Amino acid sequence: MKRAIAEGSKLLILVLCLNFPSEAESCPLACVCYSEPKITISCQLQGLGAIPTEIPIQTQRIFLHNNKITLIRSTSFTSCRNMSILWIHSNNISLIEPGAFYGLDKLEELDLSDNVNLRSINPSTFQGLVHLHTLHLDRCGLLELSTGLFRGLFSLQYLYLQDNNLQHLLDDTFVDLANLTYLFVHGNKIKSLSENVFRGLVNLDRLLLHQNRVSVVHHRAFHDLGKVMTLYLFNNNLTVLTGDTMSFLVSLQYLRLNGNQWVCDCQARSLWDWFKQFKGSSSELECHLPPHLAGRDLKRLQSTDLEACMDSFNQIRTSVFSTKTRSGKLSTADPPLNHHDSSRKCCPPEMDKSFIYEAKGKAGPSSHSSRASPNNPLKDKENMSKTKFQVETDLSKNGSNKQINDSPFGTFPSVVDPPLTNLKPEFLGPIVPSTVPTKKRQGCTKKNKSRSQCRVAQTVQSSTSQLSPLIPPLVWSLFWFC
Template sequence: MPSSPPGNRLLFLALCLHYLPKADCCPKDCTCYSEPMTVSCQQQGFRAVPDGIPLRSQRIFLQNNKIPLVGSDSFNSRRNLTVLWLHSNNISIIQSGAFSGLGRLEELDIGENINLKSLTPTTFQGLVRLHTLHIHRCGLSQLPTGIFRGLGSLQYLYLQENVLEKLEDDLFVDLGNLTSLFLHGNRIRSLSENVFRGLGSLDKLLLHQNRIKLVHRMAFHDLGKLGLLYLFNNNITVLTGQTMEPLVSLQYLRLNGNQWICDCRAKSLWEWFRHFRGSSSVLECHTPSRLFLSDLKTLDRRDLETCLDSSSQIRTSIFSTRTRSGKLPTVETPPGSRDGPARCCDPGNEQSSLIYTLAKSAPSSYNSRGSTSNPLKDKENISKSRYTENDLSKNGTYKSGLSDAPMGTFSAKIDQSLVMLNPELLDNLDSSTSPTTKKKRKCYKKPKTDSAPCRLNNGSYRMLLWKSALPTVCLLCVLLYTC
């Protein structure tokens, strides 16, 4: 068989080399995998995006390095890239166009870069297939208008634990497919009317641990599919039922950790809860004092009929009760006159007044709120209390560790018997009322009759008998002498 001409063999070899799979190089100190093409360079101490990343890379992992800058040419021409992780670096600057050309990118993580304090409106431009975006735990204080424009495929947006103070209207208006929005752990102070406009598919909204005080009554008007809402640990005092009405799909609601005003302003929210069938936390009332720590949802309609006057509002804490002016309220003097004749068990002096305090329930803020029939619940309510600016121990009037009784003298136990007192408390009492070492005669708070006064000293009784018998003794002595 005649051999093939040399020219034909060279042509065949060239065609084979052209169609053989190309072997991609891997950057130094990185590990590369094929199908899908993955470049793993995490935790290698890189101070820049390494050179030599293959153009056909689909996944690039560069987390836990020391990269300070993402340049405009760091990832250009990587048109197959679907996953890019850059979290936990020292990134402070992302140049304009750094992610341009990454039209197939689906997941981008630039979180945990604490020096990343700002982003440009075009940072994410062109990422039309992006469905997960992590920008958590950075130093972002604001988000520019239009930063999420064109991200119609985005489903998960992580913005928690930044220092955001305000969210602009229509910030998320292009995110019609977003299902989860994480905004907790920021410093957001208010929610405006159109802050969540366009989020018609949102299912989870986490806003807890912010500083939210005001919520516009139309703030949730586009959130008809929202199933979970966390607003706990904020500064909310009033939230209307009209605000909550658009949330027709809501199943999980957390509103605890706010300082709810439980007066007529809470009535519409109370009525909304009558129809809410989902899971909800407690809503602890902070004012008025008579409802302190009560759950708003369990109140009676009559508790919400009146409105408090904020100028004369009384603030209450466990250790003290004072008005807004800071003056302590006066405590009524116990029944019984101090000017009249002293009777047994009457509060006739300073020491007996202290003893009398033990027999009464102390006029503390806890008792003024009313005690339930469940002592475990009462104890739970006390343990939940927070000592804020109303705690007098902070301004030096009272010291910490005192009891709940007036001025911290004794514990506020009800119906405590006098026999349980320390005998040292009675050392300075008058001798006519101090008990002897002999058997004590029971002392009643209310004498049975005025003609039978209670006597506590047998020595005084013998002296009275001696004085009444003295004339008779003298007469006997005279008769015996004359005889």
């Protein structure tokens, strides 16, 4: 019995000698090696300037964070075919050589964050990492994401790209990431979202885009994001976001759009309509313009608040001749032109209206301060014809009626309001000039049966009055010579 126990003890010691001493002997200096729960080498906070060369072949986890490593060579991990986790964050890495992670087909988590000098990554760097499910590239000073950088990463579920210097995202950047569920791109300098920027992200659950500079979102930018439940777009430069854009987000539950310069005019109506059927949770959308709605939540506005449109001078208009009350609210007594056509949009026209504003500043009628003169209908009709002639003259001075996008927010409406020259008299109310003539014009006598005869009579009378002082000298001159 004792002999059997002794032989068993020798066998156990032999097994221990075969397993642990080899690992202990090959453990790099300044590192700690252990085998439970997985074979691990931990070298963090050791002031290392390079990746250790003597890493055991069977190592499954390598922790190299918080050192001074500047370079990952193509041969740094060639022997680590069993590695599943690599933490090399918080170093001074500025270059990753192509092929540095080649052959690491068991790698599941790669953390390269907090390497502020890693401004670009070769497109082939992550090729072959078919089991990678978590990739940290946040706070790396990245200026761009190369085309094909994430190609073949079919297992990736978590991608951290926040707090870099990215200014734009290319179409199809994430096209291979069909299993991605979390995408963090906040804290960058992204200005716009194109149509296919998120194509392929059919299983994405959380998209964080806050604290960027996004001012333009293509109306199909979210067309593959049917499973997104959380979307953060707060603290950007958004002024307008259409309901069509948001309609693709059929699973959305948590939405934050605060901290943007929302313009709560007719352009916001489609988003307002979308919120009426949205069942999830949302932040406030604080209106920035127009001034009388500043500070109010777009979602809580009334439908009548969104009938007006902002022109290029940040003034409100509902029709060509709209009026304002003293309280600053728009008068809605007169419906805007083409009000019956519900399919058309009411947004600012894309045409040069400088001649309209120029005509307003002259002695013609003011579109915001016109008053009726029911006692003199002939005078009203004459004033309207004068206004039309004056506008046509100013238009000819401009040289052309070139259509431009004069909207301050870069929107492209589908309908253009008719210029004043095309308005029919029946659409115009009685108006008077904003400046009163200093001298009264003589009225027509009863002998004049038509308005044209009245004008001729006035012209002849005016000419005679101008010549009357010259008649006596001429008569005396003729008498002297005769």
